[in-house]
Amino acid sequence: MTPQPDARRITAAPDGPVLIQPAIWPEHDVSTLVLPYVTLTGGAMLSLSHGGVDFLTGGMLRTDTYFNLFNLGKWTRACGETSIGLQLRGQGRFQLTVFKATQNQFLTQQRMLLDRELKVKQRQKAKLPQARLDDGLVSRGDFAERIFSETVTLDGVFDLPLQPEARDPRTILFFALTALDEGRLDDFAWTTTAAPRQLPELVLSVTTFRREAAVSATITRFRAFRATAPMRDHIRMLIVDNGQSVDAASGDGVTVIPNANLGGAGGFTRGLLETQKTGGSHCLFMDDDASIHMGAITRTWMILAYSQDPRLAVVGAMMDADHRWKIWENGATFDRGCHPLYFGADMRDPDVVFGMEFDTTIGKPKGFYGGWWYFAFPVTQLEYLPFPFFVRGDDVSFSLANDFTFVTLPGVASIQESFVSKASPTTWYLDLRSHLAHHLSLPAKDVGWLGLRRMLLGFYLRTVLRFHYDSLSAVNLAIEDILRGPQFFADHADMAQRRGDLKAMTTTEVWEPLDRTKPERIGRLPRPLRALLLLTLNGHLLPFANLRGSKLVMPPESREDFRLMYGARQITFLNADRSAAYTLRRDRKRFATETWRFIKNVYRLARDYRQIRDTWQAGYPELTSRAFWDDKLKPGE
Numbered sequence: 001m002t003p004q005p006d007a008r009r010i011t012a013a014p015d016g017p018v019l020i021q022p023a024i025w026p027e028h029d030v031s032t033l034v035l036p037y038v039t040l041t042g043g044a045m046l047s048l049s050h051g052g053v054d055f056l057t058g059g060m061l062r063t064d065t066y067f068n069l070f071n072l073g074k075w076t077r078a079c080g081e082t083s084i085g086l087q088l089r090g091q092g093r094f095q096l097t098v099f100k101a102t103q104n105q106f107l108t109q110q111r112m113l114l115d116r117e118l119k120v121k122q123r124q125k126a127k128l129p130q131a132r133l134d135d136g137l138v139s140r141g142d143f144a145e146r147i148f149s150e151t152v153t154l155d156g157v158f159d160l161p162l163q164p165e166a167r168d169p170r171t172i173l174f175f176a177l178t179a180l181d182e183g184r185l186d187d188f189a190w191t192t193t194a195a196p197r198q199l200p201e202l203v204l205s206v207t208t209f210r211r212e213a214a215v216s217a218t219i220t221r222f223r224a225f226r227a228t229a230p231m232r233d234h235i236r237m238l239i240v241d242n243g244q245s246v247d248a249a250s251g252d253g254v255t256v257i258p259n260a261n262l263g264g265a266g267g268f269t270r271g272l273l274e275t276q277k278t279g280g281s282h283c284l285f286m287d288d289d290a291s292i293h294m295g296a297i298t299r300t301w302m303i304l305a306y307s308q309d310p311r312l313a314v315v316g317a318m319m320d321a322d323h324r325w326k327i328w329e330n331g332a333t334f335d336r337g338c339h340p341l342y343f344g345a346d347m348r349d350p351d352v353v354f355g356m357e358f359d360t361t362i363g364k365p366k367g368f369y370g371g372w373w374y375f376a377f378p379v380t381q382l383e384y385l386p387f388p389f390f391v392r393g394d395d396v397s398f399s400l401a402n403d404f405t406f407v408t409l410p411g412v413a414s415i416q417e418s419f420v421s422k423a424s425p426t427t428w429y430l431d432l433r434s435h436l437a438h439h440l441s442l443p444a445k446d447v448g449w450l451g452l453r454r455m456l457l458g459f460y461l462r463t464v465l466r467f468h469y470d471s472l473s474a475v476n477l478a479i480e481d482i483l484r485g486p487q488f489f490a491d492h493a494d495m496a497q498r499r500g501d502l503k504a505m506t507t508t509e510v511w512e513p514l515d516r517t518k519p520e521r522i523g524r525l526p527r528p529l530r531a532l533l534l535l536t537l538n539g540h541l542l543p544f545a546n547l548r549g550s551k552l553v554m555p556p557e558s559r560e561d562f563r564l565m566y567g568a569r570q571i572t573f574l575n576a577d578r579s580a581a582y583t584l585r586r587d588r589k590r591f592a593t594e595t596w597r598f599i600k601n602v603y604r605l606a607r608d609y610r611q612i613r614d615t616w617q618a619g620y621p622e623l624t625s626r627a628f629w630d631d632k633l634k635p636g637e
Contacts, residue, residue: 017085017159017191019230020075020302024067024295024411025051029221031324031415036347037067043179052186055092055179063174063188064099064144064354066347067293067411070173070190072100072164073361078407079306082194085161086175090154092183096175098162099144103170103358106143144174151180159191170361172354196305202235202376203280204297205271207264208288210243215288219254225294226253231301238274239288240267262493262632263390268372269629272386276379277635284314284376285395291415292316292374299409300376311381313404316374317413319347322576324415330356331408333367334396334438336447336455338431341365357410364406367445369399373414377404384624387441388632390495392427393434400442401624418576423559425509426502429474432459436482437489440616449609456602464591465538465562467571467584470509472594474502479601483612486619493632511580533566540591545569549586 026032026048034046043056053061063069072084086098152158164171177185204222208215219239226232236253239246242261250256259270268285275283282304286292300314317330325348329340345352372395384401386394399406439445439452456479463472481488481498492498539545549569556576558564565571572583605612622628 017087017193018196018302019087019189019298020192020306021070021190021411022295022298023188024293027293029217030291030293033324033348036065036325038063038065039350052090052184055094055183055185057179057181060176060178061185062176064350065174066353068174069353069357069410071357071361071410072167072171072173073169073358074407074409075303075306076167076171077169077362078303078309078312079197080308081167082192082306083161084164084173085159085191085193087160087189087191088152088154088158088177088185089156089187090158090183090185091156093151093153093180094183095178095180096148096150096152096160097146097178098148098160098173098175100147100164101144101172101174101354102168103361104168105145106354106358108143154183154185161193170358172357192306194306196302197307198281198305199231199234200301200304201279201281202231202284202297202301202304203271203275203278203282204235204237204284204286205240205268205275206237206286206288207240207242207267207271208246209261209267210245211288212246215239215241215246216248218288219248221294223252223254225297229298231298231305235297235301238271240271240274242267260494260633262388263495264372265386265389265391265394266493266629266633268394269386270633270635272379272382273626273629273633273635280379282376283379284374285372286316286375287373287414287416291321292413293411296374296409296412299412303407303409304376304378309405310378311403311405313370313375313377313406314412315370315406315408317342317408318371318373319413319415321415321417327356327413328416328418329371330360330413331364331368331370331406333365334369334400334435334445335367336439336451337435337458338396353410360408367400368406369396370406371395373416374412375399377402384621385626385629387437387620387624388489388493388628389430389434389437390493392430393437396434397438397442400438400445401620418556425468425470425474425506426499428459428463428468428471429478429498429502431478432475433478433482436479437486437616440482440613441486441620443617446613449606452605456605460595460598461537462560462562464540464595465534466559466565467538467586468509469584469587469590469594470506472598473505476594476597476601477501477505479598479605483601483604483608485612485615486623490623490628508584509582511575511582513580514574514578530563530566537591538562538566539569539586540588546586546588553581 024037026034026037028048032048034040039062040046042059044059044061045054147164206218222237226235239254239256240259241256242259244258246256248256257274259267272283303314304312315331318328320326320328325346327342327345327347330342332338332340342356345356347353375395382402387397435455439447459475463475533539536542539549546569549567551570552565552568553572554574556574559573570583570585572581574581
């Protein structure tokens, strides 16, 4: 037994185990699901109000879950070989088993499971009996090796030093706790006895615009967390108030800064400049609703404190607010489009969780970037500040332009509203102009004119085939603004004029509340007919096409799948919770006008590509410089 270290402040020479990965429990403000956090069986009951788990005899808890497994491979890769331990707080007598799982063991199990499934199908096809088919084969979750298994008695704090053998580069630790009598687990954490290599001064930069209730709740949660956090002397929060409407006093680790509304790019840049000005070593960009578990901040600070690499940056995953067990992206890559990694991954499935964690342990794919809903990075390693995109694309550009070493951590995730409901002509405009800017301004992303053709065609088809003429008009405007060069972004950093323009041009793609749920009617035509309709751009080139065709109602998960929309003459799109919708109809006049405009814009881009690219590459450093942002933000005034 050792004294409880929870309230001990981090020092250069800790006198006991340091909690490098505290447990993350379900909570009302973030998610009340159980399975992504812990696996409970038998008489084990989780308390949302007080935290922890109460056990009847035979009840069991396992931490082979997204929020609470310990990725030893990631820790070792970032921080080197350090001691690792497990700390439990509670009361009662338990059987404690600690497991070690490696990728080789995991892949062997997966191959055996696939072989079993193949044999089942073969026997079913041959109408053979299934008896003894599974003999000698493992079941799911039985691939891990036990490295500790003993009866332990909890009476307060119990520390267990672990000595894993030679570490596989991809190794995960988790434990199981089985109650031998009635008992309780109050909390647990993975620990080390090693001293931190440095004490990061971490500044949480939160940009907000007229979301007073959300940011007030964030401030309250952060202050409560900081009051008892071991690293409380080394963390603080900046609220960059672009709307200048936050009625909250600075103090207790929080500073509120009124700021000009230059969007997320301007707000986060202001937070970054204030971090540098006040001596912060690392900055953490995060959203104003802070839909994260505060334990994620501890995990972030700890890996930065022990990291051997001064360029280490922590990328938080995004989870879907409508399905709080599902990954929207765990990092992403950019190449003629943004490609989320592990989209749709089910964090309730241990096989999916382990596979994702093993895959993300060593290295990151080319073009990797992190979203600014949760992104922690060293301010001393910056070469470029954010580009003045206002919103959308600033995080991609920032990640690609600066030389960071990225890591994703289990349980470090923000729960966000689905992007489906955010789709609009404005987002189409912002997406395409940022995509083009990345390829034109960053030499490493230059794919030439021929490399951009497919991306431009994709934006065109995804709007036309779904009758999104407002969005096609926004796509045209995006190309035209790119053709104006980077100086246009410098002159319109507040995007006031463009916001008004985009609002005025949005006439049909407007969400309207539904009085009742519309029946969803989707269907896929045979492939030859779809190919024919693609050649006619879904009927736009056919005479009298508006007189025939189906009327479809598309669920939110299918809104981008135009293969389901061939042959329609009217399409109704539902939002994420099916409470609102808009209806679009084929309009050949708007199609012709915007298509001709698109052809002319693409021709200009192709004709003058080299000159446009050179102008962008020359202008990018200036628009991402300290001098540019000091002039725009005027932080000293």
